[in-house]
Structures are given as structure tokens and as C-alpha cells.
Amino acid sequence: MFEKILIANRGEIACRVIKTARRMGIATVAVHSDADRNSLHVRMADEAIHIGPPPAAQSYIDIERVMSAVRATGAQAVHPGYGFLSENPKFAQALQAENVAFIGPPVGAIESMGDKITSKKIAAEAGVSTVPGYMGLIADADQAGRIAGEIGYPVMIKASAGGGGKGMRIAWNDAEARDGFRSSKNEAASSFGDDRIFIEKFVTQPRHIEIQVLCDTHGNGVYLGERECSIQRRNQKVIEEAPSPFLDAETRRSMGEQALRLAQAVGYASAGTVEFIVDAERNFYFLEMNTRLQVEHPVTELITGIDLVEQMIRVASGEKLSLTQDDVVLNGWAIESRLYAEDPYRAFLPSIGRLTHYRPPEEVKAGPLLSKWLEPAPEGETAVRNDTGVFEGGEISMFYDPMIAKLCTWGPDRDAALAGMRDALDGFEVEGIGHNLPFLSAVMDHPKFIAGDITTAFIAEEYPDGFQGVDLPEDHLRQIAAACAAMHRVAEIRRSRISGRMDNHERVVGSDWVVTLGGQRFEAQIAAYRGGADVSIGGATLRVESGWTPGDRLACITIDGAAIVLKVAKITHGFHIRTRGADLRVHVRTARQAELAALMPEKAAADTSKMLLCPMPGLMVSVDVAEGEEVQEGQVLAVVEAMKMENVLRAERKGVVSKVNAAAGDSLAVDDVILEFE
Structure with missing residues (x-):
């Protein structure tokens, strides 16, 4: 077994590999760019080597820089993670030339399967169903x-x-x-x-379903069930689960056998994934083979109890697989939600900056330490796992993938895993940047997702105008209003007891309040008692119990025996509340304050109709028009690159360019003015 391995990657996957290596007693080496000097994976590793400036092309995917780190540290093997050099045969060859093990498949398999054109030809020859x-x-x-x-x-x-x-x-x-x-x-x-x-x-109405395979260098191989990856945006997976709610046992077996046949046809050894497009009749077609560890591998680990990173390391060291196909048992259900640094309210555009507050939910009976089958949990019990590469106070850079974390839950069945995910998302606190937590919560409550009625077009079809938040039903708004009224009363009592004031001079806090939120107005009367309050609101009396104190960012509240979790931020006369995909400004006022507030004029938004604003922080790739040029509706105006993705900006209507404020190579912030029009 290896004594020291280098992880040629960054972020959460580097941290993930380090955890397994540490459990196996293997020392680890992290590599990092200037932008990642203080990153979590650097802190976790036993050693860390600087390999260049922030752009990946000058650091993480520069083979010679990574090889220099391998030589300097004496690492015996390299785990490439995913992305970057993970499917680069030249990198694997460079390691092989220096007698350093590549924790991945043989070079020939990378070349044949990493090239999607060649892989489809090989798949067809191996009898695997392919797309025209x-x-x-x-x-x-x-x-x-x-x-x-x-x-x-x-x-x-x-x-x-x-x-x-x-x-x-x-x-x-x-x-x-x-x-x-x-x-x-x-x-x-x-x-x-x-x-x-x-x-x-x-393929229209497609589902994206993939099979996890695991092979050794001795000709042994198994498939470890499937993952449903149909919830995608711009071909980027957002939510994955295992198993798929769509497949039956016969289709699962057929897909698994074809996937394994393809892997063995190219002499595959290591963990790999064969991806399929599946239509409404469960016909499946080979899409591609990823010759690396997948981002969504945790859901497979959670339903099989197999640590895929450990297996990759053991295979690379020459060991035989310790399990056969008969040993593979799918236990329970697992769901993964990818937390991205992107603003769902601005068309999911990337967001960068400092994580001023980052508190993921507590991990429960899950994670890379699992190496045996999961024992059946008591009824209703769920597990929580969070694979992350960030920390509070850290920076989200514009140079790399925007993923912050992968939140996973496991349950004995899909309903339990879903319930666990809803609770985990409610308790996940992130501040300082835009993020997609509200959107993830919205999907978990979407009727089609709950029913498993999904395709790769789910997001485009269900959110055609983008994500604007969730409109909660009136009964839910009433519960939130009652909770906020009780919380506001607690805050007012705290404010009345300022230091140095005598008890007999404390301001009396009333029990009658007007609560406005989500376009609704509720009159609330509070009868408080130790540990809670009875709130009469909207024609009903709700019992509100909570240990919330002013300043807490998370309020765990019980209303008539049912628990809800609110993310709380203070605003004038109330709270900014986020829960279950809804983003609410809740105002709690006296009747007179509410009467006066209704008379306040609303501030008009600035007129930017004659400007092209940069929708995200990024690098200007090109400006495709010039001053004085007449442009037509739909014409390409500029291209901005952010977090490895190009974003084409088009004219919304006909006009004439009066001024160009940016040029190719410029770094831009959100709402920087790129063009002005007459």
C-alpha cells in the first residue's frame, strides 16, 4: 500500500480524498494556486505545494507544475479527483514514466473512453445501445x-x-x-x-441515468447500481439520487451488464461511470463514460456502504476487488443536492466573494468513513453527509467551479431521504454570496420531483422564467407570521431591558401586532407563557414554542406540535425570513406604525434600460459591437466568462451603441456597465 499520495485537485473533492487517505493511514499532499493558498484542502493535507497563479491552465492543469510537486514530495501515487487532469492521458503517462501510480484507469481506457467520439464507436462494437x-x-x-x-x-x-x-x-x-x-x-x-x-x-423527454462500475487489474468487475441525474441546468447536474425512481429491476440489470461489458472491453481498472440517456419507455442509449470519480459518487456510497475512493486506491496499488456482484446490495435511498455559488434570482448567474457565515447542518451517520454496509436505520431515521471544501471567512473565486458543497441525505426509503433533505437544507446557513439553497428547497417540495416524474428538461419546463422564489400557501404564511410576532415580542422585551435602566421604568411591550408578509396582512394577539405563546392570528390560535433569542440566525420553532426552521436576519420593524425556498420580508408593527407605513412612498428603481450591465462577476472575453453600430434584437453584444462557463449577452431590442466601456480581458463586477445605447 502507498505511504504518500498527492491529490491533483482542489476544493471539496480534494478534502474528500484526504479523509479516506487519512483513515487508511496514508499521508497526503495538496497542491494549490495563489487563489487557494488558504483553502480548506491545503489546511487538511499533511503537506501543501504551490503550483502557480489562479487560472487553472497555469496551475491545476499544467502537467509539468503538478509533476514538479510530485517529485518534490516523493508521492508514490496521485489521485486526480474529477475535472482538471483526471481524464488527461498525457498526465497519466507522465506519472507512469516516473514510476508513480495513477489512481485511476489505464492510459488506454482514458484515451478510448475519454474521447467521446471514440468511446461511442467502441460502445457500439461492444453491443452497447448508442444514440445516432x-x-x-x-x-x-x-x-x-x-x-x-x-x-x-x-x-x-x-x-x-x-x-x-x-x-x-x-x-x-x-x-x-x-x-x-x-x-x-x-x-x-x-x-x-x-x-x-x-x-x-x-433524445426528447430524456432521463439521465448512470451506472457506477468498479474494476480491478485482475479482470474482476462489478456494477454498483445507478444514479438518477436528471435535474440539470445548462447540462450541469444539480440534484442526484440513488437508486432511480424510474428504473425497474430488469432495466437496472440490463444497464449494469452493458456498462460492465463496455468497461471490460477497454481493460478498465478503477471506479468509473457509464452514462445513459433513458427515454419514457425505458429504452436506454450510451452517452459517455467518465473515467474518473463522479461528483455524485456519495449517493452510491450511501446505498452500498462502499468507499469508492478507498477502492480506487486499493486497485491502483494492485489489490483484487474484495467483493463480487452478488455482494452488491442496494440499501435505502440517498439524495445529493449541489450547493452552488450562484444567484437563483438572477438567472443562476455566478456569485463570488467572502463566505461571511457558513454553517452546514451537522453530519449524522454518514460520510467517507463508511466502508461496510449501512445497517438498516430505525423507522424514520435519516443520515446527513456534507462534502465541502470551504469554510467561514473563505473566498469563493471566479477562477473555478462554483460548487460550495454537496449535501447528501440517506433514508430507508425515498420519502425519508426527501424529508431528511428538506430539514438539512432548512438548517444550512450561508451568507456573503448568492447561492442556490432556496432553489434546492423549492425542488424538494415540487410535486413532480416528489412523484419522481422528472426529465433533464425539468428546470427549463417548471421554471421557464427563471426562479423567482416560492409562493407559500396562506396557512404556511400564517404560521410564519405567528412565529415572527412571537419572536418580535421577545426582541422588544430584550430591547426594553437596556443596561442601567431600573426595572420599574421598563417599557411595556404590547401584545397586539400587525404582521405583513408575502402580500398578506395579519392581526396578531399574543398571550405569552414561559417557553412560548398562544398567538391568535387569521381566525386561528396557534401555539408557538421556541428557544430563539435575538441574534440567533436560525430559529427552530414548533407550531401546534409541528416543527419549522426559519433563517432569520433582523430588519427594521421585523425580520428577513428564508424557509422552504421562500424569501420574505416580514414586518411586525403596532397598529399605528402599520397605518403610517402604508403611507410611505416606494423608491423608484434606477433606469438602466439604455445600458448593458454585466450580469455576473467575470472576465470579458469579447465585445462584438462598436460605438455607433446599429444592433438588432437577439444580436450578440458581448461574451463574459465566469467560473469556466461562457455567457453570451444579446440585444433585447433594436438600438444604436453610443459608448463601449469594457474591452476583452477586463475583469468585471456585477452591474458594471459594458455598453450604453442612444
Whole structure:
């Protein structure tokens, strides 16, 4: 077994590998860029080596810089995580040349499966069902349009060396095919150093379901069930679960056997994932094989009890698999929610900055320490696991993937896992940046998701105008209003007892309040007692019990015996409340205060209709118009890159450019003015 391994990655996956290595008694080496000098993975590792400036091309995917760190530390093996160099055969070859083990598959498997064009040909030869498409090299955008038309729209335009949703576009017509080809090619070049593109038929109403395989160097292999990854945005997975609520036992077995057959056809050894598109009739088609650890691997670990990172390390050291297919038992249900640094209220645009407050829910009976089967939990019990690479006070950089954490829950069945996830999301506190926690909570309560009626178009179809928050039903608003009235009374009593004031001069705090939230107005009367209050509101009396004290950011409240969790921030005359995907400003006032507040004018928003504002912090890739130029509706105005993704900004209507305020290479903040119009 290895004595020291280097992790050629960053963030949560580097931390994840370190945890397993530590449990196995293996020393670890972290590598880091300037931007990651104080990152969590650097703090956790036994050693840390600086490898360059923030851009990944000059640090994490610079093979020679990583190899220098390997030589300097004497690491015997390298775990690549996912992304970066994880599927780069040249990196694996460089390690092999210096007798350093690559904790991943053989070079030949990486080359054949990492290239999506070659992998589809091999899959077809191995008898794996494949999607129709054009696997040859495509010279330019015009050829892309012609090929797409021949295949038949809609089509998927994909980077041959791609992964993680980078370099992928769906086109529904010739214009989108040409534009998608250009953007995919640029993203592929910047993310993977390989700009080859292929096109295939896009299966409508598809589900994205993948099979986890595990093989050793002695010819043994198993498949570890499937993961449902259909909740995606811009081809980037957001929520995953295992098993899939859609598959039956026969389809699961057939997909697993085909996945394993493909892995063995290329001499695969290590953990890998074979991805399929599955239609409404459970017909499945090979999509690609990821020759690395997947982001969503924790849900497989939680339902099988197998530590995939440990297995990868053991296989790389030459050990045989210690389990057979008959040993693989799927136990319970697991769900993963990816917490991203992106603002769901601004079309999910990336957000960067400092994590001023970061408190994930407490982990319970879960995590990479599991190496045996999970024992059945008592009825209703759930497990919580949070894989993260950040900490309170740390920075979210514009240079890397926006994922902050992967929150996972396990339960004896899907309903229990869902309930556990709702509670865990409610208790996850993040401040300082935009994040998608409200959106994740909204999905968990969505009727279609609860029913398992999902496709890869779920987000586009259910949130066609973007995410605007959740409109809670009136009974839920009434509960929140009652809770806030009780909390406000506690805060007012605290304020009345300022230091130095005599008890007999304390201000009397009333029991009658007017609560406004979500367009609703409630009159509340409070009858307090030790530990709680009876709140008469909206024609009902609710018993509110809580240990909340002013200043607490999280309020765990029981209303008529049912528990709710509120994220709380103080505002004038009330609270900023977030819960279950809703974002509410709750005002609690006396009757006279409420009467006067209704007379206050609302501040008008600034007129920015004649400006193109930068929608996210990022790097200006190009400005495609000039001063004095007349532009048409839908015309490309500029391209901004943020967190490894290109974002094309188009004209909303016809106009004339009067001023250009930015140029290619500029770093921009949110709402910086790029263009002005007459």
C-alpha cells in the first residue's frame, strides 16, 4: 500500500480524498494556486505545494507544475479527483514514466473512453445501445449546421474531451447549431485544451441515468447500481439520487451488464461511470463514460456502504476487488443536492466573494468513513453527509467551479431521504454570496420531483422564467407570521431591558401586532407563557414554542406540535425570513406604525434600460459591437466568462451603441456597465 499520495485537485473533492487517505493511514499532499493558498484542502493535507497563479491552465492543469510537486514530495501515487487532469492521458503517462501510480484507469481506457467520439464507436462494437450522431471531426460552424440538419433537430453539440456540462449546447435550428458550435469549441479549448466537437441526436423527454462500475487489474468487475441525474441546468447536474425512481429491476440489470461489458472491453481498472440517456419507455442509449470519480459518487456510497475512493486506491496499488456482484446490495435511498455559488434570482448567474457565515447542518451517520454496509436505520431515521471544501471567512473565486458543497441525505426509503433533505437544507446557513439553497428547497417540495416524474428538461419546463422564489400557501404564511410576532415580542422585551435602566421604568411591550408578509396582512394577539405563546392570528390560535433569542440566525420553532426552521436576519420593524425556498420580508408593527407605513412612498428603481450591465462577476472575453453600430434584437453584444462557463449577452431590442466601456480581458463586477445605447 502507498505511504504518500498527492491529490491533483482542489476544493471539496480534494478534502474528500484526504479523509479516506487519512483513515487508511496514508499521508497526503495538496497542491494549490495563489487563489487557494488558504483553502480548506491545503489546511487538511499533511503537506501543501504551490503550483502557480489562479487560472487553472497555469496551475491545476499544467502537467509539468503538478509533476514538479510530485517529485518534490516523493508521492508514490496521485489521485486526480474529477475535472482538471483526471481524464488527461498525457498526465497519466507522465506519472507512469516516473514510476508513480495513477489512481485511476489505464492510459488506454482514458484515451478510448475519454474521447467521446471514440468511446461511442467502441460502445457500439461492444453491443452497447448508442444514440445516432456524427462522430467525425467538424471543421467550422457552417459544417456543424449542415450536419445537425442531416441528423434532425434537436441535436446536442458536445466537446469530445468534455465533462461537467462544459462545452455542451442543445440546438433546435441552424442558427443555434452554428452559435452553439462556436461557444462549445471555445469552452472546450479553455477548459480541456481540446476543442474537438461532435454532434448527436438529442433524445426528447430524456432521463439521465448512470451506472457506477468498479474494476480491478485482475479482470474482476462489478456494477454498483445507478444514479438518477436528471435535474440539470445548462447540462450541469444539480440534484442526484440513488437508486432511480424510474428504473425497474430488469432495466437496472440490463444497464449494469452493458456498462460492465463496455468497461471490460477497454481493460478498465478503477471506479468509473457509464452514462445513459433513458427515454419514457425505458429504452436506454450510451452517452459517455467518465473515467474518473463522479461528483455524485456519495449517493452510491450511501446505498452500498462502499468507499469508492478507498477502492480506487486499493486497485491502483494492485489489490483484487474484495467483493463480487452478488455482494452488491442496494440499501435505502440517498439524495445529493449541489450547493452552488450562484444567484437563483438572477438567472443562476455566478456569485463570488467572502463566505461571511457558513454553517452546514451537522453530519449524522454518514460520510467517507463508511466502508461496510449501512445497517438498516430505525423507522424514520435519516443520515446527513456534507462534502465541502470551504469554510467561514473563505473566498469563493471566479477562477473555478462554483460548487460550495454537496449535501447528501440517506433514508430507508425515498420519502425519508426527501424529508431528511428538506430539514438539512432548512438548517444550512450561508451568507456573503448568492447561492442556490432556496432553489434546492423549492425542488424538494415540487410535486413532480416528489412523484419522481422528472426529465433533464425539468428546470427549463417548471421554471421557464427563471426562479423567482416560492409562493407559500396562506396557512404556511400564517404560521410564519405567528412565529415572527412571537419572536418580535421577545426582541422588544430584550430591547426594553437596556443596561442601567431600573426595572420599574421598563417599557411595556404590547401584545397586539400587525404582521405583513408575502402580500398578506395579519392581526396578531399574543398571550405569552414561559417557553412560548398562544398567538391568535387569521381566525386561528396557534401555539408557538421556541428557544430563539435575538441574534440567533436560525430559529427552530414548533407550531401546534409541528416543527419549522426559519433563517432569520433582523430588519427594521421585523425580520428577513428564508424557509422552504421562500424569501420574505416580514414586518411586525403596532397598529399605528402599520397605518403610517402604508403611507410611505416606494423608491423608484434606477433606469438602466439604455445600458448593458454585466450580469455576473467575470472576465470579458469579447465585445462584438462598436460605438455607433446599429444592433438588432437577439444580436450578440458581448461574451463574459465566469467560473469556466461562457455567457453570451444579446440585444433585447433594436438600438444604436453610443459608448463601449469594457474591452476583452477586463475583469468585471456585477452591474458594471459594458455598453450604453442612444
